[in-house]
Amino acid sequence: MEPQSSPDRQASSAWTHDFGSPAGAGRGGAWAAVGAPALVLGASYVGFGAFVHQSGLTFFQGVASSITGWALPGQIALIEIFVAGGSLLAAAIAVGLANARLMPMVVTLLPILREGDAAPSPRLIHYLSAHFIALTGWAVAMQRCPDMNPRQRLPFFLGFTLVIWLSTVFCTALGFFLVEVLPPTVTLGLVFLNPLYFMLLFTIDIVRRDRRWALLIGVVLGPLLHMITPEWGLLITGLVGGSLAFLITQYDRQRNPGRGKS
Amino acid sequence: MTVSAWWFLLVGAIVTYGWRAAGVALSGRIDPNSALMRWVACVAYALLAGLIARLIVAPQGALGDTALWMRLSSAGVALLVYFIFRRSIVLGVTAGALWLMAVTTLAGG
Structure with a gap:
């Protein structure tokens, strides 16, 4: 698809992580997400699903939030302001401020994913891929992609983030349903997962x-x-x-x- | 609550994706470590820290019906277990949530 780019001519040993092909890199990324990343984020989204239920929103609204507005802090802030009776404008600004850090994250990651790309400006695939840039996938890609053949970086990133994105959508639904079958006290524990999780994350920071x-x-x-x-x-x-x-x-x-x- | 939650979700999705698309368009043209970007990060972190503190101290919904000491002690247990077990977030969060379930069950029963 692209003109010959210099990284392809280098020996494969130049890259410490070589999946053999872009498709292999996509599978490698997907496998890298199965396990700890999907589980930890999944638990957060079970908590989010329970939070959605407790806040009086519907099942489809909760799932839609995770599909379209994917970035947990902004999702929680949005629902908090909705429940507090805030205006659309207040919600828009709060989500905008909570998620503003996504912009510099994309700015730093995209040149790594696009290295060796002959096109002067980002293409449609990059705009589509940007939807999947959130904290977990960004941190892993920033760490691992520079060691890969540039042609394998975007497939690896997409394989990884698609798995965690789909698992968070599933876990949002799961958390919502669990509220209906579990005792109220257990539900309280689920809703409290995210405040505790972010509190500990911030303690590190x-x-x-x-x-x-x-x-x-x-x-x-x-x-x-x-x-x-x-x-x-x-x-x-x-x-x-x-x-x-x-x-x-x-x-x-x-x-x-x-x-x-x- | 006169406006449907769907409008909130739509606006949230547009704003969130807007930042991502802006990042793609601006990549290679702006310095992510500039003073402006550092200010953006500070605003985001202050807002999120405020949000988390509010979710613990003054939550809405069913959590708001629990006593403040229950939520604060749950946060304390999470921190304690986190530091005791070599900074394990998973264990800390699990312990804090279990603690909240235990005290609300005992207080309710």
Whole structure:
């Protein structure tokens, strides 16, 4: 399909991960997702499905959320604001802020996936693939794809992310159904999975000085502003708290430029 | 709640995909480590930290009917188990959720 690109002429041994062919890379990616990545994310989405049910949304709305708006924090924020009686505008801005980090993630990953591509600008396949860029698939692709033949990178990424995407859609449905068959106390535990999961994820990030202040200020402002204005509390937390954290971090970087990230 | 949840989902999908498409269009043209991108990351992390704190301290729905000490102790158990068992997120989350199920069952029964 593409003109001859230089990576193809290199010996296969130049790439430490070689699946033999693009199709093989797609299968390799799919197998890499089966197991821990699909299970951990699946559990989160079982929690999300239960959360959807508890929030009064329908089965199809929950599944549609995971199919179309795939990125868990934004999905949770959207439903939180809907249930709190917030406006569409408030929900749009909150999801926009929660998911804004997807943009720089795509910016960093796409050049790796497109390396050796002769076309000057991204093609349709890249715009379609971008829908599957979320935290888990991005982190794995950033780590593993640079070691692969460039022709195998996009197939690997798509194989990996399609498996975890489909499993999250399935788990959203599963979580929704479990609420109807399990005792209410067990349901509470399922709904609480995601707050606990993200709390622990953020605990890891507290040591990173580029994230520490945003997290600490957000934790304090979130509940406080929610009491003052349930509709706009999250937005103000993000904009005011995030900007404040950014200024502190900038000041810190200028004073201690050599201290690295932690 | 006069507007259907479907409109919220539609808007959420458009906004979310919009960022991804923008990333494709801008790749190779902007620096992901620029000050603007760092600000974007700070805003996202503050918002998400606020969201998580709110889901624990002041949740809506059935979780809101549980006592605050139950949710806080569940978070405490999750943190404790996470640190004891060599930073295992799976064990921490499982322990916290089981704890919440246990205390709500005991308090309810």
